[in-house]
Amino acid sequence: MNRGRLGKYSLWQFRDFVIERGIAILIIGFLWGYVLIAPFRAANGPRPMLNPSSPMWPLLITVASSIVSLSVLIAVNGIVSTDRKMGYYRFLFSKPVSVIAYYVQLYFVHMMGVVAAMLVLSGILRAIIPDFSIVNYLLYTVLIFVAMGGIGFFISVATRFDWVTLAAVWLGSRALRDLYGAKPGLPGKLVQVLPPVHRLNDLSNSLITNGSAHTNDVIWLLSYGALFFVLGLVLLRQGSLAD
Amino acid sequence: MAVVPTTAVLNRASALVIEFRNVGKTYKSLLGNSVKAVEEFSLQVVEGEILGIAGPNGAGKTTIIAMMLGYLRPTKGTVEINGLPARTYIERNGIGYLSELIAINPKWRADTALVRYATLAGISDAEIPSRVNEVIEKLGLAEHRDKKVKALSKGNLQRLGLAQALLRDDQIVVLDEPTHGLDPVWTQRFRGIVEEMRRADRTILIASHNLDELQRLADRVAIIDHGRLQRVVSTGYEQNAPTATRFRVTLAGGFDQIRESFPLAESAGKGEYDVTVRSIQELNTALADLISRGALVASVVPERSVLEQQFREAVGESQ
Known part of the structure; x- marks a missing residue:
C-alpha cells in the first residue's frame, strides 16, 4: 500500500489558505495601509518623502507590524481546532498520513502564505515609500509567525476557541507586562513567563527599519514560539482528535 | 443461530486483523463527573470477515470505532490492527x-x-482521474460532481462519503451507519457494493441500527449496550437452533392441513399461520409433512430475524 502524498497535498492546503485567509489578509492590509498612506499622499504628493528620520516613520512601523500580527492571528486561527470542531479529521486521517506531519506541513504552508501576502503588501508600500525594506519586513513576518504562530498553534490544539484565546493571551501579556513587568516581588516574577510581547515595539522598529535586532530578543521570541509549537505537537500526539 | 463467545474468532484458520483487548473509555468533565462510554470491551476480528456492530443509541458503537481509528485514546486496554497500535497501522496503511x-x-x-x-x-496523479471517475460512477454521483458539498442532499452527501472510503483498495473498511439517509434504491445498491467488496483478505466492520442490513451482510454481529459487549451472534441459521423461533407460514391452499403438521399453529388470517419450532430441522420436517398432505406453501418467514431475536434478548424488549 502507498503512503499518503502529503507533499503534494500541500498545494491544496496553500489553495485553501489563499481562498479562506490570504485574500482577507490582503484586503485588511491594503485598507489599513491605505488609511495610513492616503493622507500623506494627499499632502505631499504621490511619493511622499517618508524616511526613517521622519516623525511619522514610527507610526508607519506600528501599522506595518500590526498588520503582521493580525495576519498571523488570521493564519493560525482554527489551524487545528476547525478540523476537530467540524469533524473533518475523520476522513483526512483515515488515509495513510501522520497527523503530526499533516499539521506541521499546514503550519509551514500558512507561514509561507502569510509571507507571500506580506510580500505583496510590502511591495506596494515600497513602490510608494522607497526607504521601506521588503526583506526586513519579511524577516519580521517570519519572526512573528514563529513567536505568535507557535503559541497560536498550541492554543488551537488545546482549545476550540483559539482566536479569542490567542488574542487574550497576546494582548493580556502585553498589558500585564506593562503593569507588573518592572515591579519587584511575585507578580513581577510571574509575568516573566508570559509571551515576551513587550519586546516587540523595539524589535519591530529596529528590524523593519535597519534589519538588525538584539540577538537576545530574537532568540527569546523564537524560542518561546518554537517551544509552544512543539508542546502543541506533543499534545496532538498524546491527546485525542475526537475529544 | 448461534451466540459465540465474545473473544472467539470466526475462523481460527484466518489471520487475526483487529483486536480490542479489555478496552474502556471514560469521559471526565472538568467538574470531576465521569461517564463510562465503553467498558471491558474485548473482541477479535479476522481476515475476510464482515463484522456487524449493533446497539441502541448511545450504546458506544461510535466510541468503539473512534478508538479503533485512533481518534480517541482508550482510558484502558488496547486496540491493535495487524499487531500494531491502531493509529500506527492507519498512518502506515490507511483504511x-x-x-x-x-x-x-x-x-x-x-x-x-x-x-x-x-x-x-497515496494514489498517483496518473491514477487519480480514473479512480475518482470510477467511484463517482459506482455511487451515481456523475450529475453532482461539479456541485459544492454544501449543495448536496443528505443522500448524495452520504454517497460522497462512501465514495471517498472506496477510493483505495484498503484491506480494512469501516462503515458507520452506511445507509443513513439513503433511499431504498441506494440502500439496496449499497448492499451490492458491500458484497462486491467482500474478499478473503479484506475485513469489513459495519456499525448500524439496521438489524436487517446486518443480518444480510455480516458474518457475525457484536451486540453492544451500555458500553459493554453483550454477545457476538453468528448470523447464519444452524440446524439445531437453541431457542424456539416463530415463523409465519402462508398457505395458498390446503388450509385445513396446517394443524395436522403444526398442532399449535395460530391463524393470523388470510391463509397466514404463526408456528413455533425448536429447530430448523423441526420446521423442515413439519413443512415436508404439510406439503405431502397437499397444502400449497406460499412463503415461510421468520417473525424475527436471528439477529433481531438475539438483539432483543441482549438489550431488552424496551429497545
Whole structure:
C-alpha cells in the first residue's frame, strides 16, 4: 500500500489558505495601509518623502507590524481546532498520513502564505515609500509567525476557541507586562513567563527599519514560539482528535 | 443461530486483523463527573470477515470505532490492527472509513474533494482521474460532481462519503451507519457494493441500527449496550437452533392441513399461520409433512430475524 502524498497535498492546503485567509489578509492590509498612506499622499504628493528620520516613520512601523500580527492571528486561527470542531479529521486521517506531519506541513504552508501576502503588501508600500525594506519586513513576518504562530498553534490544539484565546493571551501579556513587568516581588516574577510581547515595539522598529535586532530578543521570541509549537505537537500526539 | 463467545474468532484458520483487548473509555468533565462510554470491551476480528456492530443509541458503537481509528485514546486496554497500535497501522496503511457524520468542507466541490482524499490516500496523479471517475460512477454521483458539498442532499452527501472510503483498495473498511439517509434504491445498491467488496483478505466492520442490513451482510454481529459487549451472534441459521423461533407460514391452499403438521399453529388470517419450532430441522420436517398432505406453501418467514431475536434478548424488549 502507498503512503499518503502529503507533499503534494500541500498545494491544496496553500489553495485553501489563499481562498479562506490570504485574500482577507490582503484586503485588511491594503485598507489599513491605505488609511495610513492616503493622507500623506494627499499632502505631499504621490511619493511622499517618508524616511526613517521622519516623525511619522514610527507610526508607519506600528501599522506595518500590526498588520503582521493580525495576519498571523488570521493564519493560525482554527489551524487545528476547525478540523476537530467540524469533524473533518475523520476522513483526512483515515488515509495513510501522520497527523503530526499533516499539521506541521499546514503550519509551514500558512507561514509561507502569510509571507507571500506580506510580500505583496510590502511591495506596494515600497513602490510608494522607497526607504521601506521588503526583506526586513519579511524577516519580521517570519519572526512573528514563529513567536505568535507557535503559541497560536498550541492554543488551537488545546482549545476550540483559539482566536479569542490567542488574542487574550497576546494582548493580556502585553498589558500585564506593562503593569507588573518592572515591579519587584511575585507578580513581577510571574509575568516573566508570559509571551515576551513587550519586546516587540523595539524589535519591530529596529528590524523593519535597519534589519538588525538584539540577538537576545530574537532568540527569546523564537524560542518561546518554537517551544509552544512543539508542546502543541506533543499534545496532538498524546491527546485525542475526537475529544 | 448461534451466540459465540465474545473473544472467539470466526475462523481460527484466518489471520487475526483487529483486536480490542479489555478496552474502556471514560469521559471526565472538568467538574470531576465521569461517564463510562465503553467498558471491558474485548473482541477479535479476522481476515475476510464482515463484522456487524449493533446497539441502541448511545450504546458506544461510535466510541468503539473512534478508538479503533485512533481518534480517541482508550482510558484502558488496547486496540491493535495487524499487531500494531491502531493509529500506527492507519498512518502506515490507511483504511476505508465512512463516518456516521459526513464531515467534508462544504466549500469543496464533490469531485475535487475526492481528488484531495485520493492524494492523501497515496494514489498517483496518473491514477487519480480514473479512480475518482470510477467511484463517482459506482455511487451515481456523475450529475453532482461539479456541485459544492454544501449543495448536496443528505443522500448524495452520504454517497460522497462512501465514495471517498472506496477510493483505495484498503484491506480494512469501516462503515458507520452506511445507509443513513439513503433511499431504498441506494440502500439496496449499497448492499451490492458491500458484497462486491467482500474478499478473503479484506475485513469489513459495519456499525448500524439496521438489524436487517446486518443480518444480510455480516458474518457475525457484536451486540453492544451500555458500553459493554453483550454477545457476538453468528448470523447464519444452524440446524439445531437453541431457542424456539416463530415463523409465519402462508398457505395458498390446503388450509385445513396446517394443524395436522403444526398442532399449535395460530391463524393470523388470510391463509397466514404463526408456528413455533425448536429447530430448523423441526420446521423442515413439519413443512415436508404439510406439503405431502397437499397444502400449497406460499412463503415461510421468520417473525424475527436471528439477529433481531438475539438483539432483543441482549438489550431488552424496551429497545
